Amino acid sequence: MPFGCLALRDGRTYDSISDVTDKYEFGQVLREFCELCLAKDRQTEKVFVCKKFFKKDGRKVRKAAKNEIMILKLVNHPNILQLIDTFETRKEYFIIQELATGGDVFDWILDQGNYTERDASNVIRQVLEAVAYLHSLNIVHRNLKLENLMYYTENNHKKVVLRDFYLSRFENGPITEPCGTPEYLAPEVVARHRYGRPVDCWAVGVITFILLSGNPPFYDETEEENTDLHNRIIFCRIVAGDFEFDSPYWDDISPAAKGLVCRLMEVDQMLRITAEDALQHEWIAGNGASEKNLKDGVCAQFEKNFAKAKWRQISDCPSEPARARSTHASPSASRSRPSQHSSTSTSATLPPLPTSPRPTLPTLPHLGIPPPSYPPPSPPTQTSPQAVREQEDKEGQRGTAPSSQFNARLQTIWNFGFII
Structure with a gap:
């Protein structure tokens, strides 16, 4: 057999590139890294999405392609795009998947006349259902x-x-390699600790935070344009769990929503709520979600924050070369908005450095940059994460990690550094 071939759902094999093009008619390229385009079945005329990974782009790209194929062959869930076909030739891997035509959630929110917590809760519920399913398969x-x-x-x-x-993997044992998108990374990933399924729950917490306020929970107040420095400032905040329910963006958000965000974004992964338990939270399963229209405030912050183009992808997966892009292009999207990620991954070893004047924000001596200037910390309020956590502690819902454990996490970062 001249070409290596992956087992398909129907048991067929494909020996050459012509077998792929004979079956599918390929359309305009939608994005580059893996190359993404539309593919129409020549017999049924049904349209799918095709991902094409180039083997020449390196071992990590080949590993990512094989990994995604292996995962997609296993999963079958209504909230996960299903695998249709796979092919392997001498030069490429092809992955044919269902086509989602409804556009991304970001654009949908901007197009709505009315947007409430209930809408956000419905999105997060489905994400949690998919995540709980994945976690059940390890x-x-x-x-x-x-x-x-x-x-x-649509x-x-x-x-x-x-x-x-393509970054997914089985949790057969502790995972240590850092990968993901900076603003969504869990503290244990930044600290290069062993991690597992709880990192997904942290990311769901970040998504929930954004859907409710239009703001990322962790941001760089210095407006630093250097990607490495920007990411390192973000990492400091992530490890500290340094986020707040700022006024006026959170003034109209329900206590139930804030409570779930705090449970999902618990710094200690051992105390973090699981996807299965989060599905039973009152904001998801009960009547905790408010019906107040959040459209104006959320959309204004969406446009402001996403226009900064600081949401940059890093990964320990595809060493994305010239064709690298981190974001899918939505086939049906007509809206033009700034790219949220840089086109390449970055790599840096972190040297020693000074301490920060702000005790509530830990300093990472390996960062090698002066500490950013921060406004004086405001005392805890009824709507601050600290207040929510204290209230939940009183109700016996959760506990806080001892400061000694937190300092140990920071010491790990200092000792090993964080290599992007």
């Missing part, structure tokens, strides 16, 4: 983010689907 997605959520069809904006599984 699969960690590792790249959950708002950009990877899409509506399945006519029904109720069904949300997940995409992009």
Whole structure:
């Protein structure tokens, strides 16, 4: 057999590139890294999405392609884009998947006249259902983010689907390699600790935070344009769990929503709520979600924050060369908005350095940059994460990690550094 071949769902094999083009007619390229385009079945004329990974792009790209194929062959869930076909030739891997035509969640929110917590809760419920399913199979997605959520069809904006599984892997043992998108990374990933399924729950917490306020929970107040420095400032905040329910963006958000965000974004992964338990939370399963219209405030912050183009992808997977892109292009999207990621991954070893004047934000001596200037920390309020956590502690719902454990986590970062 001249070409290596992957086992297909129907048991057929494909020996040459012509077998792929004979079956599918390929359309315009939608994005580059793996190359993404539309593919129409020549017999049924049904349209799918085709991902093409180039073997010449390196071992990590080949590994990512094989990994995504292996994961997609195993999963079968209504909130995950299903695998249709796979092919392997001497030069490429092809992955044919269902096409989601409803556009991404970001664009849908901007197009709505009315947007409430209930809408956000419906999105997060479906994400949690997909994540709980993956976790039941010992699969960690590792790249959950708002950009990877899409509506399945244009006519029904109720069904949300997940995409992009090239960073996913089985949790057969502790995972240590860092990968993902900076603003969505869990503290244990930044700290290069052993991690597993809880990182997905942290990412769901970040998505929930964004859907409710239009703001990322962790941001760089210095407006630093250097990618490495920007990411390192973000990492400092992530490890500290340094996020707040800022006014006025959170003034109208329900206590139930804030409570779930705090449970999902618990710094200690051992105390973090699981996807299965989060599905039983009152904001998801009960009547905790408010019906107040959040459209104006959320959309204004969406446009402001996403226009900064600071949401940059890093990964320990495809060493994305010239063709590298981190974001799917939505086939049906007509809206033009700034790219949220840089086109290449970055790599840096982190040297020693000074301490920060702000005790609530830990300093990472390996960063090699002066500490950013921060406004004086405000005392805890009724709507701050600290206040929510204290209230939940009183109710016996959760505990806080001892400071000694937290300092140990920081010491790990200092000792090993964080290599992007």
